[in-house]
Amino acid sequence: MMMYVVMAGKEIKKGWKVNVDATCIHLDPALYKDPMQFNPSRFDEPQKPYSFIPYGSGPRTCLGINMANMTMLVFLHRLTSGYKWTVDDLDPRLETKTHLPKLRSGCPITLKALKDSGI
Numbered sequence: 001m002m003m004y005v006v007m008a009g010k011e012i013k014k015g016w017k018v019n020v021d022a023t024c025i026h027l028d029p030a031l032y033k034d035p036m037q038f039n040p041s042r043f044d045e046p047q048k049p050y051s052f053i054p055y056g057s058g059p060r061t062c063l064g065i066n067m068a069n070m071t072m073l074v075f076l077h078r079l080t081s082g083y084k085w086t087v088d089d090l091d092p093r094l095e096t097k098t099h100l101p102k103l104r105s106g107c108p109i110t111l112k113a114l115k116d117s118g119i
C-alpha cells in the first residue's frame with residue numbers, strides 16, 4: 001500500500017501536515033507583476049486558479065467569503081470616509097521577521113471623526 005504521494009517531485013508522507021503559504025503565493029512575481037506594488041486594478045483581470053487564496057480554495061473554501069467581503073467593504077468605507085487620518089510615524093522601512101512583511105513602526109495613526117460623516 002502507498003504511504004505517500006509525490007507532488008512536484010517531493011514525497012508527502014502519510015500523516016504529514018502540509019501548510020500552504022498563501023502569502024508566498026500572493027507575492028510570487030511569476031503570478032503577479034510587481035507584487036509589492038499596491039495595485040487593486042490587478043484583480044480586474046481573471047486570476048489563474050489557486051493563485052489568490054485568502055479564503056482557501058476547492059471543496060473546503062471559506063463559507064463566509066461574501067459576508068467577509070461585504071463586512072470589509074463597509075468597514076473600510078466608513079474608516080476612509082468618516083475620519084481624518086494622521087500617520088504618526090512616516091518611517092517606510094519594512095520588517096521581514098515573519099513571512100508577512102510589515103512596517104517596522106507598526107504604523108501608528110490618529111483618527112479624528114469628521115463632523116458631517118454621519119458617524
Ligand code: HEM
Nearest residue numbers: 053054055056057058059060061062063064065067068069
Ligand atoms: C476576512 C475574513 C475571513 C477569512 C480571511 C477567512 C478565511 C478562511 C480560510 C482560509 C478557510 C479555510 C479554507 C480551506 O480549508 O481551504 C476558511 C474556512 C471557513 N470559513 Fe472563513 N474566513 C473569513 C471569514 C469568515 C466568516 C465571516 C465566516 C462565517 C460567517 C466564515 C466561515 C468559514 C467556515 C464555516 C469555514 C470552513 C469551511 C469548511 O471547512 O468546509 N469565514 N475561512
